[in-house]
Every structure is written in structure tokens, then in C-alpha cells.
Amino acid sequence: MAGDEPENEHAACDLRVVLGRIVRRLRQAHEPGELTLSEVSVLSRLDRDGPATPGALAAGERVRPQAMGATLATLEQRGLVTRMPDPDDGRRVSMSATDAGRRILHDRRSASTRRITRALAEGFSPEERRCLAEAIPLLERLADHL
Numbered sequence: 001m002a003g004d005e006p007e008n009e010h011a012a013c014d015l016r017v018v019l020g021r022i023v024r025r026l027r028q029a030h031e032p033g034e035l036t037l038s039e040v041s042v043l044s045r046l047d048r049d050g051p052a053t054p055g056a057l058a059a060g061e062r063v064r065p066q067a068m069g070a071t072l073a074t075l076e077q078r079g080l081v082t083r084m085p086d087p088d089d090g091r092r093v094s095m096s097a098t099d100a101g102r103r104i105l106h107d108r109r110s111a112s113t114r115r116i117t118r119a120l121a122e123g124f125s126p127e128e129r130r131c132l133a134e135a136i137p138l139l140e141r142l143a144d145h146l
Contacts, residue, residue: 015142026112035080035108038063038071043080043097043105051096053086080104 027037035043042057052060058068072095075081080101086092097105120129 026115035104038067039075039080040105040108042068042071043075043101046081046095046097047102047105051084051094053092053094057095075101 023037038061041061045057045060046052054068054072055065057072058065061068063071072081072083076083076095078100080098081095082098083093083095086094120132124132
């Protein structure tokens with residue numbers, strides 16, 4: 001609705017700022033040599049959705065194919081992803097997460113999850129934690145629409 005425009009814009013601005021702060025705080029725990037956020041995102045997608053072509057990954061991550069190629073090359077050099085010929089079209093390749101890739105992803109998730117769990121337990125009431133949990137599907141939908 002047209003009347004909701006200023007309210008929506010204010011909410012969008014506040015949401016962008018607070019999500020930026022959360023991401024920055026989680027990044028602060030990032031150690032040199034660890035995976036970048038782009039690498040984690042690609043590895044997570046492969047872990048969650050299964051094998052995919054570089055083109056499909058680039059489209060899903062909304063990056064240029066060249067950028068995806070560089071990300072995949074780094075992950076492959078580290079033994080975190082592997083390429084295999086597409087069974088339907090030998091000219092194409094499909095990428096998948098290796099056991100080592102899934103392990104490093106799990107370890108990273110565990111560390112970030114522990115930080116968030118601790119923050120929730122120490123600074124939020126049960127009702128506030130419930131409200132945050134209920135907002136997750138809405139945030140996922142927002143991410144899908146961006």
C-alpha cells in the first residue's frame with residue numbers, strides 16, 4: 001500500500017543496519033586462512049542442495065560466472081569440493097562438497113552457532129528467543145526476494 005511506504009522504508013533501513021552489525025560481529029571471529037563468506041556460502045549450498053554446475057551456483061549466489069570459477073578453484077585446491085563430469089552431458093561438470101568440505105563447514109557452523117547460542121541464552125528472555133525464532137522464515141523469504 002502507498003501509505004505504508006515510509007514505514008516500509010524505515011523498517012528496511014533498520015533491518016539493513018542491524019543485519020550488517022550481526023554479520024560484522026560474526027566476521028570478527030574469522031581467522032586468517034579460514035573460508036571467506038563467499039566460499040562458505042557456496043559450500044553450504046552444495047551441502048544443502050547437492051551437486052550443481054558452476055553456472056547454477058553462480059546464478060544461485062547472484063555472482064558472475066568468472067567470480068564463481070575463482071571461488072570454486074580455491075575450494076577445489078583446498079580439497080573442499082570436487083568436480084565430476086555431468087552424467088547427462090560430458091561437456092559440463094558438476095561440483096559437490098567433499099567430506100573434508102562438509103567437516104570444515106560443520107566446524108565453522110558449530111563455532112558461529114555456539115556464539116549465537118551463548119548470546120541468546122545470556123541476553124534474551126524465553127519469549128524474546130521465541131520471537132526471534134518465529135522471524136526466521138520471514139527473513140529467509142526476504143533473502144529469497146532480494
